[in-house]
Amino acid sequence: MHCFYVDKSQIVKNEIRITGTDVNHIKNVLRMNCGEHLVICDGAGSFYECILEELKKDEILVSIEEELLETTELPGKLYLFQGLPKKDKMELIIQKSVELGVYEIIPVATKFCVVKIEDKKKEKKKLERWNEIAKAAAKQSGRGIIPEVKPVMSLKEAIAYAKTLSFNVIPYERAEGMKKAKEAVERAASLSSTGIFIGPEGGFAEEEIEMARAAGVEPISLGKRILRTETAGITILSLFMFEMESKE
Known part of the structure; x- marks a missing residue:
């Protein structure tokens, strides 16, 4: 139908x-x-x-x-705080994140972002385009909601926004091993909201990780290999989706 x-x-x-x-x-x-x-x-x-x-x-x-009575939504809300990537990668990230069950996507301007959106008109057009992609992906995947792509935030603004959530993680190559990551995924599956911070192509600066850590955002590892920015978010969203739906 x-x-x-x-x-x-x-x-x-x-x-x-x-x-x-x-x-x-x-x-x-x-x-x-x-x-x-x-x-x-x-x-x-x-x-x-x-x-x-x-x-x-x-x-x-x-x-x-x-x-x-059917529902296609996850039991907990997942918020993706995505460092602005180059070219059209953001469109791919939005599309796949919506398919995987993300509740909201927040583009974040960080120290190592190559993309700088300083023109308000360009930012508005990009935001409209991103939300159209989210809408199309929601329809294609049979979502019960249309996830919103928020206006671009600074990392400081994003961390403040994330403080209202139950739990927040930030994949980081120097974080402890996979045991801690597994515990984080299991913990998120039982919570009402979880924020996921993903860096741009250049990753996060050390001081940005410390800023996040000081605000209670938990650094976790995604394995021994360094993942591209468009792969990292999709990877962790897949883990959270699997864990949440396997508990239903």
Whole structure:
């Protein structure tokens, strides 16, 4: 069954109004007709099986037949604090992170970031693009929510933001062995929220690690090999996802 996303404001009692680009997709690409079934997600974790009632020029009306009890979300929220990478790597990171269950992505400007976004107009366009990628990845992977990509923060701002979370980790090549990393993954699986700090191509400066450590962010190892920035986040998110879902 085809699934479409709407804002909660588009749901009124037992009726949902579909607007925007999905109207053309339903009418002219899928060529759906009144009486056919489809699934609607409100972007906040709820899914509804619906019946197509009316095809209008700029909107489509559907009625809710039943609310579905299934959920595709992890039991704990994962926040990815990603050091700004070069070129289009951020797009890949966003796409794969959303597929793996991340709740929110926070781009972070660090000392060794090659990319510097100083033009506010360029930053706004990038942020819009990043959120569109997150939305597309959420739809493709059947997520119950659309994870948000936040505006770029400094490391100091990101650490302050992370203080509201239950637990925070920062993969670091000089951290202790894998036993501590395993314990961190197991601990995160039972918590409501976990932050993951990933450095850019040049990694974190020593003083940045110390700043994070002083704020309670736990350094962990991801193995004997040095991973690229786009690999590190995907690796640790995969570990957390596996551990969380294996406990359900």
